[in-house]
Amino acid sequence: MIRFLLEKEFKQIFRNKFIPKMLIMMPLMIMFVLPWAANQEVKDIRLGVVNYDNREISNRLIDKITSSDYFILVDDYLSAREANDAVERGDIDMILEIPNNFEKEMIRSHNVKVMIATNSVNGTKGVLGTSYLSSIINDYSNDITINHGIIAGKSNINLSVKYLFNVLMDYKVFMIPALIVMLLTMLSGFLPALNIVSEKEVGTIEQINVSPINRLTFVLSKLIPYWVIGIVIMSVCLIVAALVYNLLPAGNVFTIYLFSILYILVVSGLGIVLSNYSDTMQQAMFVMFFFVMILMLMSGLYTPISGMPDWARYITIVNPLKYYIEVMRSVYLKGSTFFDLIPQFYALVVFALFFNCWAVISYKKRN
Amino acid sequence: MNDEDIVIHTDKLRKQFGNFVAVEDISFDVKKGEIFGFLGANGAGKTTAMRMLCGLSYPTSGIATVAGFDVSKHQEEVKKNIGYMSQKFSLYDDLKVWENIRLFGGIYGMKSAKIKTKTDEILNELGLENERNKFVGELPLGWKQKLSFSISIFHEPKVVFLDEPTGGVDPVTRRHFWELIYKAVSRGITIFVTTHYMDEAEYCNRVSIMVDGKIKALDSPSNLKQEFGASSMEQVFFRLAREAERKGD
Amino acid sequence: MKIFISFVRKEFHHIIRDKRTMLILLGMPIVQILLFGFAITTEVNNVNVVVLDHSKDDITRKIKERIAASDYFNIIGEVDNQENINSVLLKGDANLVIAFSNDFASNLKKGGDASIQLIADGTEPNQASMEVNYISGILNSVVSEGSNNIDKITIIPQVKMLYNPQLKSAYNFVPGVMGMILMLICAMMTSIAIVREREIGTMEILLVSPLKPIIIIISKMIPYCVLSILNLISILLLSVYVLDVPIAGNIFLLFSVSLIFIILALSLGLLISTLVDTQMAAMLASGMGLMMPVIILSGLMFPIESMPKILQYISAIIPARWYIEAIKKIMIQGVEFQYVIKEIFILSIMTISLILVSLKKFKTKLN
Numbered sequence: 001m002i003r004f005l006l007e008k009e010f011k012q013i014f015r016n017k018f019i020p021k022m023l024i025m026m027p028l029m030i031m032f033v034l035p036w037a038a039n040q041e042v043k044d045i046r047l048g049v050v051n052y053d054n055r056e057i058s059n060r061l062i063d064k065i066t067s068s069d070y071f072i073l074v075d076d077y078l079s080a081r082e083a084n085d086a087v088e089r090g091d092i093d094m095i096l097e098i099p100n101n102f103e104k105e106m107i108r109s110h111n112v113k114v115m116i117a118t119n120s121v122n123g124t125k126g127v128l129g130t131s132y133l134s135s136i137i138n139d140y141s142n143d144i145t146i147n148h149g150i151i152a153g154k155s156n157i158n159l160s161v162k163y164l165f166n167v168l169m170d171y172k173v174f175m176i177p178a179l180i181v182m183l184l185t186m187l188s189g190f191l192p193a194l195n196i197v198s199e200k201e202v203g204t205i206e207q208i209n210v211s212p213i214n215r216l217t218f219v220l221s222k223l224i225p226y227w228v229i230g231i232v233i234m235s236v237c238l239i240v241a242a243l244v245y246n247l248l249p250a251g252n253v254f255t256i257y258l259f260s261i262l263y264i265l266v267v268s269g270l271g272i273v274l275s276n277y278s279d280t281m282q283q284a285m286f287v288m289f290f291f292v293m294i295l296m297l298m299s300g301l302y303t304p305i306s307g308m309p310d311w312a313r314y315i316t317i318v319n320p321l322k323y324y325i326e327v328m329r330s331v332y333l334k335g336s337t338f339f340d341l342i343p344q345f346y347a348l349v350v351f352a353l354f355f356n357c358w359a360v361i362s363y364k365k366r367n
Numbered sequence: 368m369n370d371e372d373i374v375i376h377t378d379k380l381r382k383q384f385g386n387f388v389a390v391e392d393i394s395f396d397v398k399k400g401e402i403f404g405f406l407g408a409n410g411a412g413k414t415t416a417m418r419m420l421c422g423l424s425y426p427t428s429g430i431a432t433v434a435g436f437d438v439s440k441h442q443e444e445v446k447k448n449i450g451y452m453s454q455k456f457s458l459y460d461d462l463k464v465w466e467n468i469r470l471f472g473g474i475y476g477m478k479s480a481k482i483k484t485k486t487d488e489i490l491n492e493l494g495l496e497n498e499r500n501k502f503v504g505e506l507p508l509g510w511k512q513k514l515s516f517s518i519s520i521f522h523e524p525k526v527v528f529l530d531e532p533t534g535g536v537d538p539v540t541r542r543h544f545w546e547l548i549y550k551a552v553s554r555g556i557t558i559f560v561t562t563h564y565m566d567e568a569e570y571c572n573r574v575s576i577m578v579d580g581k582i583k584a585l586d587s588p589s590n591l592k593q594e595f596g597a598s599s600m601e602q603v604f605f606r607l608a609r610e611a612e613r614k615g616d
Numbered sequence: 617m618k619i620f621i622s623f624v625r626k627e628f629h630h631i632i633r634d635k636r637t638m639l640i641l642l643g644m645p646i647v648q649i650l651l652f653g654f655a656i657t658t659e660v661n662n663v664n665v666v667v668l669d670h671s672k673d674d675i676t677r678k679i680k681e682r683i684a685a686s687d688y689f690n691i692i693g694e695v696d697n698q699e700n701i702n703s704v705l706l707k708g709d710a711n712l713v714i715a716f717s718n719d720f721a722s723n724l725k726k727g728g729d730a731s732i733q734l735i736a737d738g739t740e741p742n743q744a745s746m747e748v749n750y751i752s753g754i755l756n757s758v759v760s761e762g763s764n765n766i767d768k769i770t771i772i773p774q775v776k777m778l779y780n781p782q783l784k785s786a787y788n789f790v791p792g793v794m795g796m797i798l799m800l801i802c803a804m805m806t807s808i809a810i811v812r813e814r815e816i817g818t819m820e821i822l823l824v825s826p827l828k829p830i831i832i833i834i835s836k837m838i839p840y841c842v843l844s845i846l847n848l849i850s851i852l853l854l855s856v857y858v859l860d861v862p863i864a865g866n867i868f869l870l871f872s873v874s875l876i877f878i879i880l881a882l883s884l885g886l887l888i889s890t891l892v893d894t895q896m897a898a899m900l901a902s903g904m905g906l907m908m909p910v911i912i913l914s915g916l917m918f919p920i921e922s923m924p925k926i927l928q929y930i931s932a933i934i935p936a937r938w939y940i941e942a943i944k945k946i947m948i949q950g951v952e953f954q955y956v957i958k959e960i961f962i963l964s965i966m967t968i969s970l971i972l973v974s975l976k977k978f979k980t981k982l983n
Contacts, residue, residue: 001473001474001476003473004469004470004472004473004474005470005473005474007466007469007470007473008459008462008466008470011461011462011466012459012461012462015461016461017897018896018897018900022900022904025904026904029908029912033912033927034912036923036924036927037912037913037918037923037927038912038917038918039918039919039922039923040658040742040918040919040922041741041742041922042742042919042922043922044921044922046921061771087778088945088949088951088952088955089951089955090941090945090955093921106771111772112771112772113771113772113773113774114771114772114773114774115773115774115776116773116774116775116776117775117776117777117778118775118776118777118778119778119779119949120777120778120779120780120781120783120787121779121780121787121788121944121948121949122788122919123658123659123780123783123784123785123787123788124658124742124746125919126777126780126783127746127749127783128742128745128746128749130773130775130777131745131746131749133773134773134775137771137773138771140771141771160731160732160733160734161733161734161735161736161748162733162734162735162736163735163736163737163738163741163744164702164705164735164736164737164738165705165737165738165739166738166739166740166741166744167738169738169741169744169745170741171741171742174739174740174741198896203453204457204458204459206423206451206453207451207457207458207471208474209423210421210422210423210446210449210451210528211446211451211471211474211475212443212446212447212474212475212476213474214443278636281895281896281899282637282808282812282895282899283634283636283637285899285903286636286637286640286641287636287640289800289903289907290640290643290644290647293644293648294647294651297651297652297655297656298651298655302656302917303656303657303658303785304658304660304740304743306661306662306663306664306711307657307658307659307660307661307662308654308655308656308657308661309654309655312651312654312655315655326708329739330708333739334705334706334708334739335706336706340706340707
């Protein structure tokens with residue numbers, strides 16, 4: 001029986017005016033646009049300089065700063081006021097102000113100040129920009145110390161830093177595995193739900209309801225096509241990640257598939273629950289938009305969960321996206337094995353059972 | 368009357384939504400091979416009653432059996448033995464004519480090969496051979512309705528429920544439609560039909576008229592006319608419907 | 617005029633009757649502001665740190681105490697050998713490991729090899745950089761307290777964080793949420809409402825009434841306009857009184873810019889409604905064509921400056937980008953009118969051309 005229903009669903013999907021376009025556009029956006037757009041990398045910070053001193057040492061400092069990758073020198077300003085105006089207009093992000101007598105004071109007391117002012121509306125950018133600039137200035141002062149034969153010697157800690165898992169500190173590497181999560185959520189969770197609501201709204205679902213088809217068969221016939229599409233498109237994305245971004249999972253690709261299938265069960269259950277409670281497409285769309293928003297924001301996709309206040313972190317415990325994102329990132333970047341991910345596995349199993357039971361209970365063939 | 372001849376049986380069938388009694392204790396029997404007209408103004412409760420008989424809605428109290436099965440206990444058995452067609456929807460506009468037939472044949476558990484031969488028969492009967500590969504959405508309304516009636520009896524159900532099947536089509540097409548109904552009856556299928564057209568009520572063997580959730584009259588059209596001293600079913604209907612307290616929606 | 621008012625009233629009734637959609641429309645901005653304000657933060661907080669310390673002397677103890685005392689870090693334990701470092705990070709128990717060299721304090725006093733190794737989970741590059749940055753700040757302060765080496769030349773940067781001294785993420789997100797909500801309600805809702813009326817067929821009835829078609833359209837838009845102004849006010853109240861994000865600039869300027877943007881979004885909604893025939897299409901077109909770009913490319917979530925040039929050019933044609941930029945300047949930076957002339961100019965040009973195009977399309981659609 002289900003064979004006939006599946007035939008119908010596949011035909012309807014591919015005949016639809018929008019769904020096939022969406023099935024192509026969405027992965028394209030997610031794999032080719034989003035990784036570049038969703039880039040919180042801080043570089044090319046636009047710097048304005050006010051150099052009241054304007055002598056050799058201060059000029060060399062400015063040269064050193066502009067030769068780094070992080071900063072672009074936009075302009076020299078004559079006064080702090082002028083530079084401030086430039087920040088207000090949005091021409092520059094940071095001001096470095098070198099006071100008069102900078103060089104003299106340095107020779108006299110070995111201890112001088114410079115002023116840094118940063119537009120910190122975007123906090124991350126403010127912090128990182130400031131710290132990059134400070135560390136260049138710090139290096140520079142060490143250079144001078146050594147060049148002038150003043151031995152720092154004592155009390156110097158040798159600090160070395162090593163970054164694991166994302167050695168090149170590439171933001172795209174961080175985002176891509178998580179973006180695949182977003183894709184699966186939309187494809188296998190929300191599209192079938194919208195599909196069911198649309199049959200409800202048009203009324204064709206009544207014709208199915210008076211037939212001997214049982215509810216599981218009907219719901220399965222709605223889900224299976226999107227499961228298949230989800231897995232196929234995900235596989236394409238994995239290949240694109242490998243070919244275009246040179247990003248291969250450090251762990252086992254089967255672990256990824258295992259968790260993906262489990263996750264698909266979770267989101268399609270959630271989708272069915274949503275569809276059971278909505279009568280019109282418009283309603284369903286808004287409810288979904290609302291939930292997607294919350295689920296994504298609270299999943300650690302863009303911003304770290306560790307930074308959230310306690311109450312928010314408790315909420316993330318009931319967010320299935322969080323676990324799957326953790327899995328994808330761990331397998332891709334850290335090479336985690338299934339055994340490392342057992343907590344996430346259990347969590348997803350619980351979600352799958354919960355949503356699917358709820359879906360079956362709330363599905364009404366009659367009232 | 369022999370029990371086996373009774374296809375639909377209701378006894379004090381009732382549906383209540385909160386304080387509102389949509390269907391109030393209706394009792395009637397429909398015999399095998401009968402065309403049973405189910406009339407009533409908008410909001411009289413006929414759609415609710417029909418939905419209970421089709422297993423789409425739980426009765427609040429009372430008994431209803433369709434094709435020998437209790438609708439509140441064995442609705443899945445009921446569904447195997449009924450066909451259903453409504454004016455509002457029925458077929459998938461984005462599937463072709465033959466694909467719709469195949470889908471519903473499949474849903475009722477028919478084999479592909481049998482569906483194929485029967486599809487040819489139906490299309491032949493309806494004169495739709497050339498439309499086989501057209502999308503249902505492209506067909507004129509009258510053709511669509513004839514097609515969906517044929518599909519609703521495709522699996523040879525014992526009884527078929529027609530919910531205002533001829534709404535919005537011209538008299539000629541309606542005539543053709545009733546010819547199809549008579550053909551189905553001659554094969555032993557029972558017809559349970561709601562309609563707005565009083566001339567159609569004359570085609571029925573027996574007619575029930577619902578007012579405010581209750582059945583106010585039930586008999587053959589000629590007997591009803593006689594009883595109410597009316598010259599047409601239209602007059603009978605208006606006389607009864609005038610007493611209604613509920614407003615249509 | 618009387619007829620016009622009764623039309624507007626009818627539209628209000630339509631909207632208010634759908635309780636669920638109403639609830640979401642009014643509730644969404646509130647939930648979003650609260651999430652963005654409290655839960656979504658790029659700040660470094662609660663980072664779990666593990667220490668490798670064989671030295672266990674005064675200085676390492678002092679460093680550990682300082683780290684544990686800071687808001688950023690929790691020391692969750694110690695490891696006793698190098699091999700365990702990787703596994704701690706791999707399991708995700710900690711994000712950062714601090715390894716002191718042997719005999720740390722005595723080496724430091726002798727000027728020998730006192731080294732610290734920071735091993736960070738670089739999965740999220742910005743978080744990792746900021747963590748390392750904070751740790752080295754703590755290290756420097758501990759070491760400089762212990763030494764009185766005045767020979768060394770030091771340039772001390774005095775840092776001033778402009779506009780957002782507490783580095784709250786909310787400052788960055790509030791203007792973005794405003795842009796997104798206005799776009800959602802004005803463009804998406806109006807386009808769906810107009811198309812629905814056409815789909816049901818009631819539009820025909822309205823169009824044969826003595827009112828001009830454009831008046832009918834305007835009467836459809838007014839409720840959404842009112843709704844979005846309500847949302848705007850609730851967002852501003854929430855951000856001032858709950859999130860403590862002050863309105864630094866002129867509130868009239870803020871409202872005028874918002875009004876321009878609302879008109880822009882409404883005409884965009886009208887334009888979409890003339891391009892599609894079904895509600896489903898209107899939803900997908902505004903969902904994929906409007907909301908996606910607004911969320912991704914407008915600077916709401918991701919800094920535009922970090923995007924590749926091509927995406928920066930694309931973002932220039934997205935109205936929400938200019939609106940969000942203007943609001944950031946007015947609301948957070950508190951700049952005067954003359955500094956947002958560019959944004960206002962661009963928004964006005966876009967508004968006028970959208971009105972013209974959509975009216976023209978609307979007229980041809982009528983015929």
